[in-house]
Amino acid sequence: MTARDLPDRPDLPGRPELPSRRRGRGWRAVPGWRPDRRRFRDHLVTIAWLVAVWSLLWGEFTLGNLLGGAVVAVVVLVFLPLPRVTFGGRLRPLALADLVVRFVFQLVVASVQVAWVAVRPGQPPRNAIIAVRLRVRSDLNLTLTAEVLSLVPGTLIVEADRETGTLYVHVLDVRSAEQLAQSRARILTLEARLVRAVGSDAELRLLSSTQPEPEGPT
Amino acid sequence: MSGVSGFDLLDVLVAGCLVTGGLLSLLAGIALVRFPDVLSRMHAATKPQVLGVLLILLALAVSLRDGADLATLVLIGGFQLATAPLTAQMIGRAAYRTGRVRSDLLVVDELADRNDGPEERPERRD
Structure with missing residues (x-):
């Protein structure tokens, strides 16, 4: 990909959340959020979403499904880590x-x-x-x-x-x-x-x- | 809920959705055969195909009207919307990179210009 050949451009307008090419570091887009707190929040959102999907696939929200979903979610997060996408905007x-x-x-x-x-x-x-x-x-x-x-x-x-x-x-x-x-x-x-x-x-x-x-x- | 005629109306709606959805899927299939190259075919794999599936899901939702089933249907629809464009993009990208594109049918190809034309790059703003 030619994207790799380009120099870092942290000063570009429009991508304040990509200060370096190393992903997952230095997310300073929103003042007031320290990076570890943002990371915690993002993980929590991901887990909640995965649990919801898991329960919907089973067709009902039972305690067993919620627990099973949580286990699956944690396993997915640990073994299949993805580039972090954080939601810095707000819904209108x-x-x-x-x-x-x-x-x-x-x-x-x-x-x-x-x-x-x-x-x-x-x-x-x-x-x-x-x-x-x-x-x-x-x-x-x-x-x-x-x-x-x-x-x-x-x-x-x-x-x-x-x-x-x-x-x-x-x-x-x-x-x-x-x-x-x-x-x-x-x-x-x-x-x-x-x-x-x-x-x-x-x-x-x-x-x-x-x-x-x-x-x-x- | 609203008497027999109400249910008949719903049945008509269900039938309409099923037929239209099936027709769109058929047209998507025809498009796959008739379109000249991979990139054009991906248009068929995304738009009419997705709408066809959504219409069939809608028909199912109207006729089943059960909480758990609805949730599953919503899930299927959501994943269709989210994954169909991704699949199309991955296939299209692979096709482009391996040269399986009918460039004689392309009026403009700015992706080909990318490698020689640095003017598309943003300027540093200091």
Whole structure:
């Protein structure tokens, strides 16, 4: 990956939580949280989530399931450690509802679009791969944007560059240059919507300071 | 709850969801066959496929209406939404890196430019 070749850029805007390439250290994104307390909180959230999933898989919340789930969760955390993703933002219910409603709508549009491209007669679709640099470069934002992006019309992630916060997006059925510009604008709008729904205040400020949003606030 | 006609309406809803979900899955299958390369096919594997599964889950949720089953259905749906894009990305990335992409069908390829074009990199801000 070319991401490895890049020098460290701790001074980049948008990723205050990655001071060095050594992951899992120096998470100083939110003042007031000491790193070990954040780590404890993150682990607790992970365990709670795993216990919930375990109980749901069994279909009921019993004491046995809760205990079994806790054991499984601890085993997973100890033996399958993942890069830490911490949630430094806050939930904004209205923005989140807006995001979800639009997402469902767009998923339907996307499905119909792909289905139509699949059955329409004639030439195979022309495509493009575009690079879009996100304004908020936290891992969580990169992941969420990539996930949602792959489910909305026309776009699919091919490659993600963590160091620069760049997503390489495959666009299906491209017919004009304007269409590509629209796709770019849509991706940035999507990022803005996500940050508005779950981002921190600092990330929200970053959104308005770095680049003007192509489509305006939606 | 609301008499016989209410339940009939729900049955229609269930049937509609099942048929639409199945149809979308079928279309996703057709797309897999007809699309020219891996990256295009991944579009089919994410969007219509996921929506198809979600619709079938919705139909099941409406007809079962039981707490434990609902929880399982929600779990399945959530994992579908979370994992389908990931799978698509991993396969797409592997395909791209091993050159299994129809570049003649690509109008623009900014990923190919990445290696020669350092201008995409952010500037140091001191």
